[in-house]
Amino acid sequence: MKIKKLHNFLIKIFKKQGLSQKDSLICSNAIINAELVGAHSHGLSRVKMYCDRINKKLINPKPKIKIKKISQSITHIDANNCIGFVAGDVGIKQAIKSAKKTGIGLVGIKNSGHYGLSGYYAEQAVRKNLIAFCFTNAPPAIAPHGARKSLFGTNPICFGTPTASKVPFILDTSVSVINRGKIRVAARTGKKIPEGVALDKYGKPTVDARKALEGVQLPIAGFRGSGLAWMVDILSGVLTGGNHGGKVKDPFDDFSGPQNIGHLFIIIKPNLFVGNYSQRIKENIKRIKRLPKIKGIKEILYPGQSKFKRYKKNLKKEIKIPPNIVGDLRKLNA
Numbered sequence: 001m002k003i004k005k006l007h008n009f010l011i012k013i014f015k016k017q018g019l020s021q022k023d024s025l026i027c028s029n030a031i032i033n034a035e036l037v038g039a040h041s042h043g044l045s046r047v048k049m050y051c052d053r054i055n056k057k058l059i060n061p062k063p064k065i066k067i068k069k070i071s072q073s074i075t076h077i078d079a080n081n082c083i084g085f086v087a088g089d090v091g092i093k094q095a096i097k098s099a100k101k102t103g104i105g106l107v108g109i110k111n112s113g114h115y116g117l118s119g120y121y122a123e124q125a126v127r128k129n130l131i132a133f134c135f136t137n138a139p140p141a142i143a144p145h146g147a148r149k150s151l152f153g154t155n156p157i158c159f160g161t162p163t164a165s166k167v168p169f170i171l172d173t174s175v176s177v178i179n180r181g182k183i184r185v186a187a188r189t190g191k192k193i194p195e196g197v198a199l200d201k202y203g204k205p206t207v208d209a210r211k212a213l214e215g216v217q218l219p220i221a222g223f224r225g226s227g228l229a230w231m232v233d234i235l236s237g238v239l240t241g242g243n244h245g246g247k248v249k250d251p252f253d254d255f256s257g258p259q260n261i262g263h264l265f266i267i268i269k270p271n272l273f274v275g276n277y278s279q280r281i282k283e284n285i286k287r288i289k290r291l292p293k294i295k296g297i298k299e300i301l302y303p304g305q306s307k308f309k310r311y312k313k314n315l316k317k318e319i320k321i322p323p324n325i326v327g328d329l330r331k332l333n334a
């Protein structure tokens with residue numbers, strides 16, 4: 001489907017669910033961006049889930065978002081169980097505004113929902129020549145090191161910086177070996193998942209996506225990844241007033257209440273300590289790219305580089321929608 005047509009289609013769907021034109025556009029932009037960067041597990045495949053949660057009154061389509069300024073730099077947002085994209089949009093805009101004014105913007109958000117890709121918010125700050133850290137917690141998927149039960153989410157860690165070039169540096173990574181969305185897509189399409197990414201409910205390694213969803217996902221780098229997942233849970237949940245410690249509800253399976261996810265944005269002006277950040281970051285990247293390469297590697301890429309290329313390429317094409325998702329979207333638009 002042509003991108004413009006898909007935008008209109010999605011906006012219509014969200015407006016039908018009771019969202020305002022402005023909020024529907026925010027959702028549509030975030031979802032289409034996920035498709036364009038190739039993160040299909042965070043794009044159209046989730047539209048039905050968001051709509052189901054709105055219908056069950058677990059996402060508030062007409063939220064009264066409370067924005068509490070704590071200082072010129074610090075803001076606390078109660079998102080009133082709105083769709084996560086809207087909370088993320090309000091939060092990142094506020095953090096950017098504060099950072100521009102004072103050098104640093106810190107925004108904690110509670111009572112939110114799944115907001116998609118952390119990098120999407122970091123990119124917005126980087127486009128304004130700011131450095132960004134974005135954190136969100138997520139429903140239980142990873143067992144803490146030494147535990148047999150999932151508790152941490154795939155809790156992405158995201159850091160972005162301007163690079164003095166068109167291509168931003170965006171490190172945006174789940175702390176699970178692969179993200180849960182990819183396992184969901186594999187479960188739906190009957191595909192196997194790679195070895196070494198998950199255990200079944202009995203604690204045995206599995207390549208069966210359905211069994212993996214019933215079991216636990218493995219963190220990156222053993223206890224180190226488990227520690228990082230824990231850190232994100234503390235920053236996004238404990239600190240902001242959001243759910244934490246395994247209480248974030250799974251958006252697909254748990255309809256017992258709103259998710260109350262927490263997000264944390266830390267946005268920083270790059271020239272706080274040095275006047276020539278642009279020059280320094282350029283030199284930093286250049287030095288790393290000049291290193292001798294291992295066999296088969298043409299270029300040492302920095303995080304975000306290949307995603308940027310993919311985005312630019314996909315922008316010129318139509319978006320392919322799998323038949324099962326087309327069916328869902330048509331029903332939602334009927």
Ligand SMILES: NC(=O)c1ccc[n+]([C@@H]2O[C@H](COP(=O)([O-])OP(=O)(O)OC[C@H]3O[C@@H](n4cnc5c(N)ncnc54)[C@H](O)[C@@H]3O)[C@@H](O)[C@H]2O)c1
Pocket residue numbers: 039042114115116117118119136137138139153154155156158170171172173174175178179180301302303304305306307
């Ligand atoms: N909202 C949520 O609850 C939630 C939960 C988990 C993940 N996510 C999102 O899912 C997305 C995907 O996460 P993921 O862990 O699958 O990401 P990924 O494994 O595709 O990429 C991780 C990072 O590695 C970088 N990278 C990839 N190939 C590289 C290479 N050859 N050289 C250098 N860097 C390279 C990427 O640019 C990215 O920054 C993220 O945007 C994340 O925010 C969201």
